Amino acid sequence: MKKLCIQGGTRLEGDVIISGAKNAAVAILPATLLVDGVVRIENLPDIDDVTILNEAIQTLGAVTKFVDRHTVEIDASTVYEYQATDAYIGKLRASYYLFGALVGRLGKAEVAMPGGCDFGGRPIDQHIKGFKALGAKVEIVDNIIKIHADKLIGTRIYLDVVSVGATINIMLAAVLASGITTIENAAKEPHIVDVANFLNKMGAKIIGAGTDVIRIKGVERLNGGHYSTVPDQIEAGTFMIAAAATAGDVCVKNIIPEHMDSLSSKLREMDVQILEGDDYIRVIAPEKLKATHVKTLPYPGFPTDLQPQMLVLLMIAQGVSTLVESVFENRFQYITEFHDVGANIQVEGNKAIVEGVEILHGTHLTATDLRAGAAMIIVGLRAEGETVIDNVRYIDRGYEDIEHKLTALGAKIYRI
Ligand code: UD1
Secondary structure (H helix, E strand, O other): OOOEEEEOOOOOEEEEEOOEOHHHHHHHHHHHHHEOOEEEEEOOOOOHHHHHHHHHHHHOOOEEEEEEOOEEEEEOOOOOOOEEOOHHHHOOHHHHHHHHHHHHHHOEEEEEOOOOOOOOOOOOHHHHHHHHHOOOEEEEEOOEEEEEOOOOEOOEEEOOOOOHHHHHHHHHHHOOOEOEEEEEOOOOOHHHHHHHHHHHHOOOEEEOEOEOEEEEEOOOOEOOEEEEOOEOHHHHHHHHHHHHHOOOEEEEEOOOHHHHHHHHHHHHHOOOEEEEOOOEEEEEOOOOEEOOEEEEOOOOOEOHHHHHHHHHHHHOEEOEEEEEOOOOOOOOHHHHHHHHHOOEEEEEOOEEEEEOOOOOEOOEEEOOOHHHHHHHHHHHHHOEOEEEEEOHHHHHOOOOOHHHHHHHOOOEEEEO
8 A cells, every 4th residue: 555754844945836737637528528529638747547547438439548647538429328336437526527427428327336535424406406497307326326317408507505526417418408507506616617618628618607697508518629637626735735734835826816816815825825826826934823713615705625734834823813614514524634733722612712822743644535635634744743644546636746846846755
């Protein structure tokens, strides 16, 4: 089993280039199934989730070819298969995008129930509500979701919860439907805009992505073309927090600074200097950080996917901070892993009350999910002595070359 070892206490300094966004890539790859032609996608992150989805769309009949590490050409004009029921597909959260793409293209889909990181119940009722509203029949048999539609017809769909996955999935199912689909109370994350931009570039007619009302006018077919994936907001945020945790001076490059506004504001409140350029943010952090209060919310609020990393900063900030998780019902399980690092955290329901400490201690940690794993790396960078992190496979699902990027910033981190 792969492990990461980190010798803590080094200040991070230098430049880091951010990869393409995981959560955009894992939606755009299934979205290519809707396209009747050759698609070239650039700036894909080289991460395990992309590898798995690439395999999944190949088994559905798409012909895919990596031109280089970050560029793939996909010809889905021959897609005929509608079953993606292998266990490996179900392990991935983003496998749910195969529902929307397959039912949109072929009128039918049979896909393993999506897995992914365990944050308590992660229902998909809003996805199903959307497919049914468009005219599909949906049943769940032996952990396989089966969707069938003779014809998808555009309609108004109000989401009862703001859901990234449901918003994108309904968009995928609606682009080739007849008539106009309106998604109300849609999620607004940057990767939703990115998926809409991708589909529009291939000939779809989507307006309003990035607002809470999205309108999709169905078209007959999508044609091929080129697209470059948006930079990864969460990878950028992870490096910004890592810089702040090590009193570092790091320029996070190839990003869209506005996507980082909620984090930049919180870091400023903690006395971190944030200098923004057109496509970079430089983070200059002091030795001592000030406590603050953070609540996760759908975009443009503070992202739940930066919650564990942010907790590490609060663990070392002077004073008492609070961190409220309001997106997922149970995204604090990983905190028990921090017992031996010397942090002072009390969890009351969905709120963590954190009293900052001067020193964290290196210890043995087990990554419980992707972003908790990233938070453990930040603990290791800051802590005295050696930190060993198990279950690195979680981290590899979503971060490209994480130890190399950190090594280039001066970190002492290696894989065994
Ligand atoms: C996506 C991201 C994940 C991120 C999350 C929130 C991907 C592959 N994953 O996950 O990294 O943490 O957005 O930004 O892009 N909900 C329902 N019913 C539904 C759907 C969701 O009740 O049908 C609830 C969820 O339980 C959760 C909230 O809505 O409490 C938000 O979930 P959602 O935005 O759908 O997250 P995911 O798409 O699973």
